[in-house]
Structures are given as structure tokens and as C-alpha cells.
Amino acid sequence: MTTQGIIHIENLTKNFGTVRAVDNLCLDIKEGTTVGFLGPNGAGKTTTIKILTNLIHATSGKAYMLGIDVTKEPRDALTNVGAVVETPEFYPFLTPIETLAYLGKIRGMKPNEIERRTAELLKTVKLTEWKDQRIGKFSKGMKQRLAIAQAMLHEPEILILDEPTSGLDPRGMVEVRDILNVLRSEGYTIFMSSHLLAEVQETCNYVAMIDLGKLLIYDSVDKLAKMANMNQIEIVLADAPSKEALERIARFKDVAKIQQPAPLRLYLEFTGDPNMRYLLLKEMLAADMKVLTFNPRGLALENLYMQLVGDSR
Amino acid sequence: MTDCGPVKRTLPTHFTQMLTVTRYEMLKYMRSRRLVGCIAVIILIVALIYIIPLALNQPYSGHITMELQMNPNPLDPANSSFDSLNHSSILDESIVISINGTEIPRTNNWTYTSSGNIVKINQSVMDLAGKHVVADFDFRESAKSFASSFMQFASTLIIICIVFFGADALVSEYQTRTAYLLFPNPIKKEIMFLGKFLASFIASLLMVGLFYVLIVGLSLLSVGGVAFYLPLSFAFATLFLISILAVAFFISSIMKGSTGAIVLTFFLMFMILPIVQSVGMFSGMKMWFLVTFTGDLASTSLSWDHYPVDSIDNIPGMGFTLYNYYPDPGTSVIVMFAYLIIFGAISMYLFKRKELTG
Numbered sequence: 001m002t003t004q005g006i007i008h009i010e011n012l013t014k015n016f017g018t019v020r021a022v023d024n025l026c027l028d029i030k031e032g033t034t035v036g037f038l039g040p041n042g043a044g045k046t047t048t049i050k051i052l053t054n055l056i057h058a059t060s061g062k063a064y065m066l067g068i069d070v071t072k073e074p075r076d077a078l079t080n081v082g083a084v085v086e087t088p089e090f091y092p093f094l095t096p097i098e099t100l101a102y103l104g105k106i107r108g109m110k111p112n113e114i115e116r117r118t119a120e121l122l123k124t125v126k127l128t129e130w131k132d133q134r135i136g137k138f139s140k141g142m143k144q145r146l147a148i149a150q151a152m153l154h155e156p157e158i159l160i161l162d163e164p165t166s167g168l169d170p171r172g173m174v175e176v177r178d179i180l181n182v183l184r185s186e187g188y189t190i191f192m193s194s195h196l197l198a199e200v201q202e203t204c205n206y207v208a209m210i211d212l213g214k215l216l217i218y219d220s221v222d223k224l225a226k227m228a229n230m231n232q233i234e235i236v237l238a239d240a241p242s243k244e245a246l247e248r249i250a251r252f253k254d255v256a257k258i259q260q261p262a263p264l265r266l267y268l269e270f271t272g273d274p275n276m277r278y279l280l281l282k283e284m285l286a287a288d289m290k291v292l293t294f295n296p297r298g299l300a301l302e303n304l305y306m307q308l309v310g311d312s313r
Numbered sequence: 314m315t316d317c318g319p320v321k322r323t324l325p326t327h328f329t330q331m332l333t334v335t336r337y338e339m340l341k342y343m344r345s346r347r348l349v350g351c352i353a354v355i356i357l358i359v360a361l362i363y364i365i366p367l368a369l370n371q372p373y374s375g376h377i378t379m380e381l382q383m384n385p386n387p388l389d390p391a392n393s394s395f396d397s398l399n400h401s402s403i404l405d406e407s408i409v410i411s412i413n414g415t416e417i418p419r420t421n422n423w424t425y426t427s428s429g430n431i432v433k434i435n436q437s438v439m440d441l442a443g444k445h446v447v448a449d450f451d452f453r454e455s456a457k458s459f460a461s462s463f464m465q466f467a468s469t470l471i472i473i474c475i476v477f478f479g480a481d482a483l484v485s486e487y488q489t490r491t492a493y494l495l496f497p498n499p500i501k502k503e504i505m506f507l508g509k510f511l512a513s514f515i516a517s518l519l520m521v522g523l524f525y526v527l528i529v530g531l532s533l534l535s536v537g538g539v540a541f542y543l544p545l546s547f548a549f550a551t552l553f554l555i556s557i558l559a560v561a562f563f564i565s566s567i568m569k570g571s572t573g574a575i576v577l578t579f580f581l582m583f584m585i586l587p588i589v590q591s592v593g594m595f596s597g598m599k600m601w602f603l604v605t606f607t608g609d610l611a612s613t614s615l616s617w618d619h620y621p622v623d624s625i626d627n628i629p630g631m632g633f634t635l636y637n638y639y640p641d642p643g644t645s646v647i648v649m650f651a652y653l654i655i656f657g658a659i660s661m662y663l664f665k666r667k668e669l670t671g
Contacts, residue, residue: 016670053497055669078499079322088493093344094337105333106498108324134344150494154322160497 004064006031006158006189007052012061014047014213021047023213024061029191029206031157034184036200036207036221037193038301040309044213045193046086049162052191053083065158079107082151083160087144087167092136096127096146099135100153107154114153121149124179140167148176152183159183161192165199177203197301201225207301209308216308224304231256232297233277235266238290245287252283267297330500334508335515342478342516351477351520358470359527362463363535373535374402374453381410381446383434392437398430400452407451410434413444453536460540461615463528467546468608470524471554472582474517479561480578481571482509483664488571492669502665510562510657517554525550542617549610549642556604556649557582559656566663599623599638604652606638607645614642 007029014022022044029035039045050056052063054074063070070077090099097118104114122128125145135143144167151159164180165173180203183190194200200207201221208218217224240263250258254272261267270280281294325333342348366373383394398408409416410423410432417423423434432448434441483506486492495505525547532539540546561578568574586605593600600606613621620642626635 050669055493055496057666057668075324075499075501078497079324081497081499083497085493085497086490089490090494091337091341091491093341098337098340102333102337103494103498105325106330106500108322108499147494156322 004067005029006066007191008062008064008067009048009052010062010064012048012051012063013059014044014051014056015059021213022051022058025210025213025215027208027215027218029189031189032187033206034180034188034190034204035192036204037191037210038195038197038200038207038305039193039210039216043211045210046162047213048210049083049085049160049191049193052160053081053085054078055085080154080157081160082154082156082158083162084144084147084151084164085160085162087140088147090135090138090143090146093134095132095134096122096149097131099146100150103150104153109154117153117155121152124152125149126175141169141172144168145172145176148179157189159188159190159192161190163194164192165194165196173199197305201301209305211309217304221301224301227304231269231271233268233270233280234293234295234297235268235284235291236293237264237266238292240264241266241287241289245284245289248287249280249284249289252280255280324499327501327504331504331508331511334500334505335511338482338509338512339515342512347477348516351474352523354473355470355520355524355527358466359463359524359531362466363531366462373459374451374537376407376449376451379448379450381432381448383441383446386433393433393435394441395431395433396446398425398432398448398450400430400450402452402454402458403427403430404451404453407449408432409449411447411449412441414447456532456536456538457540457542457615459532459536460528460543460546461612463524464546464612464615467521467524467550467611468553468605469583471517471521471550471608471611472557472579472605474520475513475554475557475561475582476575476579477520478516479513479558479565480575481565482513483562483565483660484568484574485565485571487569487667487669496669503661506562506661506664510558513562514555514558517558518551521547521550521554540615542615545617546611546614549614549645552646552649553604553608553611556607556652556656559653559660560604563656563660563663566660566667593638594636595633597634597636599636601638601641601644602648604649607640607648610640610642610645613639 005028007027009025009027012022012025013020025044025048037045037048047056051058052065052070054070058071061071065077065081068077094102100118100121101114104117109117118131119128122131125148127142127146127149130138130142135146138146144164148161148164151161165176168176177199180190180192184203184205190204192200192204204221206218206220207224209216246258246260249255249268254276255268255270257269259267268280270277272280281291284291324330377400379398379400381396383396386393386395405425405427408425410419411417421435423432425432434446481488486495496502525543529539529543560581564578564581565574568577582605586603590600590603590606592598621639623639624637626637628635
């Protein structure tokens, strides 16, 4: 048990009739890590999260949280877990303060602690001005922020978040990501599903990809980024390049192919290391090319995701 | 943001968690329109039952002066004449008989029999020929009779309360998606169920209590007393309430939508079971096992000292027999407990097993 992670899933399976939503899933999440749970629609992400949060029952397998099997002892297993699953609704007749007090009491918090944490969290999720308003009047984004606040209320060791930025406007998404980054730095273990690969790459240090209920890959973001096929460079220019300049770059070592999809945009297939990439940029400047941007094309996770999901279907 | 990281927690007891759920469920009810609606229905029902007799010029108490048309007593025409005081709930001691404006003492001159409200005057003492005979008397409806007119609606009102506070107590968590907020918490679903059940019970009981308090108040105001067995009636009403609440929770645990649960509970209690019950009235089968039948105890228990017995009425010219059945208190209490235990246990099990798949 001591070698197990803070979340440990063993051969977890869930059938809905003849459909197998989660198929012998195994996953071990170490304490203090932030794990992005990725997969296309119907991959089994939400089903897995629902099993972890006692919303549905597993057909077979085990899911330990802090060493306690949630499928057998959900009350004890969820003691130090905060969760946001889908976009939860709140009781419309209660205010945020009353809702957080309700949940805090169920979770064993003392009244002064509830008061302190409520004030802190409502400030964090920018709902202080609404603290005494009935939630029935709230927008979806406000409810989502309140949902995140309630998940963090009792300072749990594990946070399970199902698409935490879903329904938020761009500013709200940034705010939630900032909150997640702070939580990560404070040592919380976060297990979050998301469709937003950039969000996962920015927020998480580990990624688990799942499709058709099976785990495709699980590793650190750094390692997965290296595995991704990142051999394309996208270059944006201020002026259209001359024919001579393009020929000079095409002759550069490690440049396999040049594409020009637009007069001021180039895609280079490049197999060199970062040092060679620097030399390539110098060569372009020497060829009198007015380079505005010079970046790897696409996101590492996106490339990997498309590759893995494509292979599994 | 917090300065510290995660905190290890110790959970409160199951009982404390149950009371927390109950408290916040009650808070929800207190702020919902259902509470206001239920109170309005109760006040409306009580007001109608109270006002209709007054509107029909049938006050609950008062004083009447009535001229009597004395008729010869067929059993003793030479010596006595009689007439009946055409009113109910006459206070015997208040009757005063006057002949041509002169009050005559009761002793040896006249008698009053409450059965039939007959006033009989002894003609051997005085000649009534050509004289005006007037009766003055007070009347006041008995507290039992007053309460009985309201208690006929007790079971109906209890069912209304259950529809308001119990019919969708479970299913609404799924339909409104509040289950996503509540269920991932460290609390057993059985405890959540009990907390909700207790809240629905308390909310409904408060409404039924309001009904009884209004009756007590109006009874004191109108007839100067309260039916002796009203507390017993309240006890049976409470038992009936909790037993049909279990049925309502069962419906709530099997339905997928709040509206369906409310409609099914309403029709089951107000139409389906009463229809089955009325079949028994014509077929001679006492439906002692129906929970709605046991609800009549709230009314019949007011006559605890002269508890009504089952009877058979042959309707002349109609060719059928009508069976009047009254719930046997002992059997009915067992039936109500059986409904509570059986439906309560099944609904708790279903609530525990139900998955949030939507």
C-alpha cells in the first residue's frame, strides 16, 4: 500500500449494458502531481471521474484514494477529496455562504473555519459581492466558479475536476487556470479532465490519455512533449522572401522541406536539435529574411493526442 | 488563497450529518414557494369549512326565540302537548318556556328530551287553548362535532402536504443536477436519505400542526371548547403522514422527473387508492390494507369513546348494498407502520443504488 499513489486505480471497468465505458483502467497518481485526463468525447473520462466521486458504481476493479477503496468505502475515501463533476447545479434558494456552510458542515469543518475559508474562497473566485445573493440568480460561469470554491473549501488533499473551465468566458478560464497553478504550487494533488490541450499543457505536469475506456499513455508532460512529433517550424515574415533566400534555406542542413502556404508564411520540416534551430534562424536573417516569428508548429500534446487517438480508433 | 496546503479531516458522526442535511433541506423548504402555497391551501380549506355554515345562516352558537305549535301527545292527548325545537346542539339548561309572555317554571310543568329536541307541556296543569307558547334557548355546537367537520379533510390535507414536501424530494436532486454537488461528499447516501426524509416529515408535520392549531383556535372561539380526542386524532394523523411519506419517497426514488413523481403521488393518493377503496364499499370487502383507508383514523378517532362500527345500508329501490367501513385502530396502526418500514426501506435502497448517469 505504501508504494501506491494517492490515487490508485486498478483494473477499473464500467459497463452500461453492453457498452464498456471504462475498460480495465489502471492509473497511479503520485501525491502533489497535477494530472490532466485527456480523451475524446465518449472516451470514458467522465465515467472514471464519476466512479472516483461515488456518483456511479464500478462494474469491477478498484479505485483507491489515500489508500481507501472508493468503490467499497466511499465515505472514508472522499473525506479528503474535493470535486467538481460536470457543471453542478446549486440549490437556488441558498446563498453562496449558506451553500459553503452546508457542505463544510458535512465535511467536518468547524464554524470559524468555514467562515474563514468561505471569505478566502469567495474572494479567490470573485464572488464576494454575491455572497448573500441566492444562487438561483447566478450565471453559469458564476456557478462554475462557486463549484471550484466548494471543492477547495475543506482544503482537501485531492482535487478531482471534470472540465473545470467549461462554461467560462476567456477571462474566467484564465482565472481558473491561475487558481489551479497556485493549488499545484501548494502541493494539492489535482486530477482534471479537459478537452483543452493547451490548458492541460499549461496547468498539468502529468498527462493520462484515454480512449474507448482504455489508457493510451500516462507520463509527464515533458516526456510526452519530447515524444510528440515536433519537427515543423512555422515562420511569419514581414516581407515576402526572395527566391534566392528560399533556395539558401532549403540547402541548410536538417531542413527536409519548405512549404509556403501564404506569401508571408513558411512551414519548414526540420529535424535538427535546438542548437541547429538557432543556427537556422541566424541563416535566415543572414539571407535578409525579415523574420517576425519563429516557432514550433502546433502543441506537443495536440500532436501526440491526434496521433494516439487516431491510432486507437 | 490559503497559506497552507491540504488538511487532514475527521468526519462528523452520521447523526450530525443527518441533522445538517435536515437543517438545510428545511431551509430550502422555508424559502420555497411551496411552503407559502401549502400554508395558503391549509388556510383556505379551514376558512371554507368554517365560513360555509355561517354563510348558510347556521352559526355555531347563539340564542333563538321560537314560537311552538303545541300538538296533542298521541300517547296522552288529554294531558300533554308537544313540539320539537327545530335546532341542533341546544343547551338544555338555557331553555325557557313562556305562555302568553309569562315564563313558566320547568318543574312539573314541562319537560325537554334531547333526543328529538322534544318539549312536552303538561296540560293537566295549564290549559294551552288559544295561548302563545314561546321557547327561548341557547345553542352551541359540541367541540367534537365542530372538530369532526374539519377532520373529514385531514387526510386530504396530509396528502397535499406530502405532495408538496415529499413527492420529489429525491428525484429533484437528479433532475436539477444538485446531486453532482451533494453526492461527491463524504456522507452515506442512507444518511442523506434519512436527513431528507426527516426534513420532509418535519415540514409536513408543521403544516398539519398548523391545521390542528387553527381548529383549536376556531373551536375555542366558536364553541368554547376543544374536542377531547383531538390530540389522539393528531397522533393518528402524524402516523398516517409518515406512512404515506414513505410511499411518496418510494415513488420519488423510482421516477426520473419531479413532475412525474408529483403527478403519480397525487393521483395514487387522491384517485387510484380511493377508487379501489370505494370498490370495497360496494363489494363488501374491507380495504383495511390500503394506507389511504387508515387515514380516516384522524377523523374517526374523535369518537374514540363511541367508536363507529361497520354497517350495511340497503339502498331501497336502487338494488344495491352499501358497506360503511371504518378503520380498526389496531390494525390500521400496524398497516401504517408496515407501509413506513417496507416503502421506507425499499426507497432507501433504490436511492443508494441509483446512479448519476445523465
